[in-house]
Amino acid sequence: MWGALSPRSLDEAAGQGLGWMLDNFGWFYMLSTAFFVLFVIVLALSHWGKYV
Numbered sequence: 001m002w003g004a005l006s007p008r009s010l011d012e013a014a015g016q017g018l019g020w021m022l023d024n025f026g027w028f029y030m031l032s033t034a035f036f037v038l039f040v041i042v043l044a045l046s047h048w049g050k051y052v
Contacts, residue, residue, distance in 0.1 A: 003010045022029075043049060
């Protein structure tokens with residue numbers, strides 16, 4: 001509803017929220033992404049890789 005009534009205001013608020021989140025939790029995002037990629041590679045190379 002907010003986006004339909006005032007899209008510019010929503011865009012500004014979402015941009016500020018995203019900026020805050022990346023400043024404070026960007027390290028966590030990068031770390032979790034790296035672990036997930038490593039997990040998928042290990043899974044693909046293991047015995048279970050045939051089934052996925």
